[in-house]
Amino acid sequence: MWIAVKTEQNQSPNPYEQREKEAEFIKTRMGKIKHKIAVISGKGGVGKSLVSVNLAVGLAMNGRVDEVAILDADLTGPCVPKMLGLKGKRLDVSPAGMFPVTADVGVKVVSMDFLLPTEDSPVIWRGPLKMSAIRQFLANVAWGPLEFLLIDLPPGTGDEGLSILQLLPEMDGVVIVTIPSEVSQSVVKKAITFARKMNVPIFGIVENMSGMVCPHCGEVVDVFSRGGGRKVADEMGVEFLGSIPLDPRVSADSDEGVPFIKKHPDSPASQAFMRVVEKIEKKVEERC
Amino acid sequence: MWIAVKTEQNQSPNPYEQREKEAEFIKTRMGKIKHKIAVISGKGGVGKSLVSVNLAVGLAMNGRVDEVAILDADLTGPCVPKMLGLKGKRLDVSPAGMFPVTADVGVKVVSMDFLLPTEDSPVIWRGPLKMSAIRQFLANVAWGPLEFLLIDLPPGTGDEGLSILQLLPEMDGVVIVTIPSEVSQSVVKKAITFARKMNVPIFGIVENMSGMVCPHCGEVVDVFSRGGGRKVADEMGVEFLGSIPLDPRVSADSDEGVPFIKKHPDSPASQAFMRVVEKIEKKVEERC
Numbered sequence: 001m002w003i004a005v006k007t008e009q010n011q012s013p014n015p016y017e018q019r020e021k022e023a024e025f026i027k028t029r030m031g032k033i034k035h036k037i038a039v040i041s042g043k044g045g046v047g048k049s050l051v052s053v054n055l056a057v058g059l060a061m062n063g064r065v066d067e068v069a070i071l072d073a074d075l076t077g078p079c080v081p082k083m084l085g086l087k088g089k090r091l092d093v094s095p096a097g098m099f100p101v102t103a104d105v106g107v108k109v110v111s112m113d114f115l116l117p118t119e120d121s122p123v124i125w126r127g128p129l130k131m132s133a134i135r136q137f138l139a140n141v142a143w144g145p146l147e148f149l150l151i152d153l154p155p156g157t158g159d160e161g162l163s164i165l166q167l168l169p170e171m172d173g174v175v176i177v178t179i180p181s182e183v184s185q186s187v188v189k190k191a192i193t194f195a196r197k198m199n200v201p202i203f204g205i206v207e208n209m210s211g212m213v214c215p216h217c218g219e220v221v222d223v224f225s226r227g228g229g230r231k232v233a234d235e236m237g238v239e240f241l242g243s244i245p246l247d248p249r250v251s252a253d254s255d256e257g258v259p260f261i262k263k264h265p266d267s268p269a270s271q272a273f274m275r276v277v278e279k280i281e282k283k284v285e286e287r288c
Numbered sequence: 289m290w291i292a293v294k295t296e297q298n299q300s301p302n303p304y305e306q307r308e309k310e311a312e313f314i315k316t317r318m319g320k321i322k323h324k325i326a327v328i329s330g331k332g333g334v335g336k337s338l339v340s341v342n343l344a345v346g347l348a349m350n351g352r353v354d355e356v357a358i359l360d361a362d363l364t365g366p367c368v369p370k371m372l373g374l375k376g377k378r379l380d381v382s383p384a385g386m387f388p389v390t391a392d393v394g395v396k397v398v399s400m401d402f403l404l405p406t407e408d409s410p411v412i413w414r415g416p417l418k419m420s421a422i423r424q425f426l427a428n429v430a431w432g433p434l435e436f437l438l439i440d441l442p443p444g445t446g447d448e449g450l451s452i453l454q455l456l457p458e459m460d461g462v463v464i465v466t467i468p469s470e471v472s473q474s475v476v477k478k479a480i481t482f483a484r485k486m487n488v489p490i491f492g493i494v495e496n497m498s499g500m501v502c503p504h505c506g507e508v509v510d511v512f513s514r515g516g517g518r519k520v521a522d523e524m525g526v527e528f529l530g531s532i533p534l535d536p537r538v539s540a541d542s543d544e545g546v547p548f549i550k551k552h553p554d555s556p557a558s559q560a561f562m563r564v565v566e567k568i569e570k571k572v573e574e575r576c
Contacts (some may be wrong), residue, residue, distance in 0.1 A: 045333010122478035217505035264401035
């Protein structure tokens with residue numbers, strides 16, 4: 001078995017005491033948040049951050065302005081700030097803790113991106129360092145009163161996911177994001193097995209990029225095949241939360257930093273997001 | 289600074305000697321491979337594995353059958369076997385080493401997927417364990433004579449990428465894959481900075497999913513915005529290797545396990561792949 005050991009400073013005061021103190025901080029901080037939901041995917045690039053952002057904005061639009069937050073835990077490729085028009089913002093750090101940045105739409109955000117020196121800086125971090133960053137976010141961010149915290153985990157079943165699920169055993173549930181193609185589904189099965197091993201309730205699967213209506217002729221194009229999300233949900237005995245159609249305006253809006261669900265509320269994709277939001281609201285109510 | 293320490297076994301024989309022996313093995317094995325190219329992306333899901341597979345098949349089609357290989361180093365979400373119709377295959381392991389699986393198209397493959405017990409098994413591994421797996425792949429796979437080894441790295445600037453680039457300082461170059469949207473570009477810049485920090489030559493940027501021709505009306509739809517790849521190449525002073533148009537048949541072919549470039553050689557996407565292949569051939573010749 002491998003363990004992580006901190007050199008130099010690990011003799012300082014008492015590392016075990018420090019770690020316990022941190023765990024207590026995390027418990028206190030997280031105890032103030034009503035519902036904690038992890039958004040995961042097996043494969044990258046299926047639109048996990050996009051789904052997190054639009055679900056968060058949808059939850060805020062349903063009467064929870066400033067009571068919804070996103071923890072962008074994808075430390076190596078944080079995209080959430082850009083999608084919410086928060087590029088270049090900085091976390092407010094004081095002895096009382098770190099304070100999230102609030103987007104116009106009433107969603108609070110904490111992201112590694114707010115701590116990086118320049119836009120081009122990569123976070124070249126070994127696993128144990130990443131874990132330590134996530135622990136610090138969980139222990140030290142002063143979120144204020146929150147109804148929902150969505151945790152946007154990096155793809156795969158690596159370090160970040162492990163740390164957060166281990167640190168937050170009282171997670172309400174996970175939402176799994178996928179795209180319709182079969183190549184993605186074998187990775188999704190891995191993600192489901194992973195969540196089950198961690199004993200976290202699975203809310204269900206959202207299929208993103210699910211067929212596109214051609215803006216020129218109105219016909220549907222299955223850009224990334226068809227039906228893989230529902231198929232894997234059935235096979236693994238997990239609820240299917242819905243399909244989000246692919247809309248070229250989603251990518252354009254993300255580039256502009258405006259959440260799609262806010263800018264195009266009447267589009268089929270936004271309505272599909274809202275149906276997932278309502279299913280999540282129902283699920284957390286049932287758990288109370 | 290954090291370091292990784294192996295408990296229990298790390299007292300056994302002599303860990304430093306063992307590590308040195310492994311490094312020697314890696315040097316010998318890798319020395320037999322003419323060209324080593326890493327395929328990286330900042331963001332996940334931009335089609336990095338798809339690009340790796342089609343470039344490898346393109347290199348094989350250009351007179352190198354059985355002399356091209358892919359190391360699928362995305363340990364948490366290995367997709368290459370599925371795309372080459374090798375799902376369910378197993379690595380042949382003997383005292384002489386591990387032997388790659390060869391696809392019909394004349395491309396050899398090594399992937400964590402060949403070692404996992406079931407399709408659903410996630411690789412829930414901490415960073416140091418992953419590094420150890422990659423080291424073992426590099427030291428112990430008996431590739432046979434190879435012209436090209438493409439190393440399909442996981443997205444981000446995390447452990448796998450770090451290990452491989454550190455272990456293979458004589459890498460010919462890296463190919464960076466992105467999609468046209470701006471949200472992806474900030475992550476691509478991080479990847480470029482990362483490769484530069486590691487002193488690895490950058491061959492250039494491939495823009496994947498670059499505009500789709502609607503199969504119903506023939507009009508072009510910019511599904512993921514437009515032109516981001518060339519823009520970031522210009523901004524960062526990196527060569528632009530080409531755009532691969534989005535074709536719904538690519539996803540369908542991948543699901544079937546048939547490389548697109550082989551099945552639809554006359555399509556614009558395949559021709560675009562071939563132009564990138566030729567640029568890579570020229571680049572490695574220039575380096576000789």
